[in-house]
Amino acid sequence: MAKSKVQFPHKLNGNAPKKRTASSSNESEGSPVRTKDVKTNGTIPAQQQLQIQQSEYEKKKQTFITRTIWTLAMIAGFFFFMFSGHVYILFLETAIQIICFKEVINIAQVPTKQRELPLTRSLNWYFLAITMYFLYGESVIYYFKHILLVDKVLLPLATHHRFISFMMYILGFVFFVGSLKKNHYRFQFTQFAWTHMALYFIVVQAHFAMNNVFEGMIWMFLPASLVITNDIFAYICGITFGRTQLIKISPKKTVEGFVGAWICTVIFGFLLTNILMRSKYFICPVTDLGANFWTGLDCVPNPVFQAQPWQLPVWTGVTKTFWIAPIQGHVMVFATFASLIAPFGGFFASGLKRTFNIKDFGDSIPGHGGMTDRMDCQFIMGLFAYMYYQSFIAVYKTTVGSVIESAIVGLTLEEQVEVVRGLSKYLYNQGVLTDKALSALTKQLPRR
Template sequence: KMPNSLQRPPPAILMLLLTYILVSKTGATGIIGLVLLLQVGMYNETTSIIEEYHYTINAEPRVSKLGEVVEKWWWFLTVLSGTSVKNILLGDTILKDLMVSEKLLDLITYGMGAVGLLVAVVGMASHVSAGPDMFRNYLGKVAASHFALLFLIGQSSFWIKTVQEYGILWIIYPALLVIINDTMAYVFGVLLGNHKLLPRLSPKKTVEGFVGAAFSTFAASIPLLKAMGGADLSNLKQHAVAMAVFTSIVAPFGGFLASAVKRAHGAKDFGTLIPGHGGVVDRFDCQIVTAPFVYLYLQQFL
């Protein structure tokens, strides 16, 4: 079997190449489409390991297999309508001219949520195994799924707002900083790692890897922003350092949270889509945490 260190680079390089081609050919529209695909993939992966844990490992009774599938994707569409879809509709000039009302979109989202609530409660109460244990198991699964919606869909929807209001640079630049940080954490961890950072969550992550990656991210932040066309920005160093601080110190904890979710549900990875990396969530856990920060920072300082 090929070592993980040799499995990881080819898929990562291929993803970067495909992303470059997509962005160069389609611009912001391609990024928005990619975000929507990522949201579907991440939500499906996360809910799948939750279901695997509850229904396969623990053999818990299901309220209704078909009903739970419909419910799962109904909640996904509900949250999507209030976040990503809303951002797309309100951020597009043509769609704005069609008089798409933000209040109407909010009302639709609330209505979808109300329908989901009614169906979920009635379905749970009418199940033949209705009782405290079944309620507890069902609500635990629902809570985990809703947390996935908040963490994955809620945060990643900021990518759409960012590319619409501030341009592609502020999608690609922070993403590259996260990639640099993640790569150098792995390199320093392999070469110098002796002290575990949070071993109960992620046994392979080390203090040396974390610190080495932070220094590497800081070192790359300013020249990378200049190289990507940010030389004309006022306060370039401030912007670069702010992004480096967040992507090297805060963003990695998105990975630790993802590790906690996997461990809680007895999963090694979120999926197998990307050889050597796992699933979509395994690759984008730190990126997701960065998305709202970038948008809120740009709102305040750019």
């Protein structure tokens, strides 16, 4: 007869003696402890296991409450900034950039080496400041030339902005090379490359998202809403229908959730666009930085928001005419990108966190982790929205700023005076200027 395998309670793996527990001691002494209160492996009593389960439940409950409260707070804060005006939403996006940059930089820090190389961290923030100065300056100059180019103090900063930005960057580069120390080269060059990667993936992409605000609030709000909606429906469809794993880097993502979220996001995009396009506050470009939702904006709407007749092909047998605004077709592209491409920004962030063996980028938002964890898909979506808008939707025409810039750059002072004189006569002939105004203006202008 074959020998049966017997495990002795006083041995571990058949060799080392096993540490006696209080429960096992009580049993040997005839204690009234019931065997059903002890797990079959003889390690954790049922009562202690129940306490652990209750503790985990309370922890999850508290996390859910915290997460819900901060979610509602973020939504309320976002709408407050958006309705308060374009300047407020720009300040919000600037703060988000700085927080995300700080979180990404911190995960590659080595405290001991940072103390030995204090200039390294200072250079990180210096390069951030220079990059933001360059990108913000480009936006301000592009959209507000008519203000900057007529100011005596701001004119040099506007006309030489790129050269000033370049020289400031070169200064930082020189300081970096001068700060190199023996036995720290690898760390310093790694930090240099890591800083520039963070600047590209965060600040540069966010810069284009900020430009969307100048073109009209809808071009910022709509893409951001589509990403959030897709994330919500991906979770709902995933836990409801999810069976097939989508990508190994993010095991909880499923193909069913991915496709289901795409369909739901397209439907949501159509509905939201139909609401937003009715408000000029959302569709008008920025002309007054002091405007808000209650004061409103006024403009000639972009043709993309104007309904146009559309008919089904003849072979369908349907002769009814449908009035559809072109934006409804464009939003399908936005929703598709938000559903099929933007999530890969999140997958990229997941891979980055796995590389450094961290759960979140930080703890900036209680219950949600870091700001970067919430914005990983938004940056690439904002960049796409800008590129798509400039390529297929924007209406290019001569602006006051462009005319002033051409006159300043391409004409001498005498020729600029002649332009003013000619415009004065034209405005007088159109009835805009009175005789007295024309006379006062032309007398003050110097003669050639």
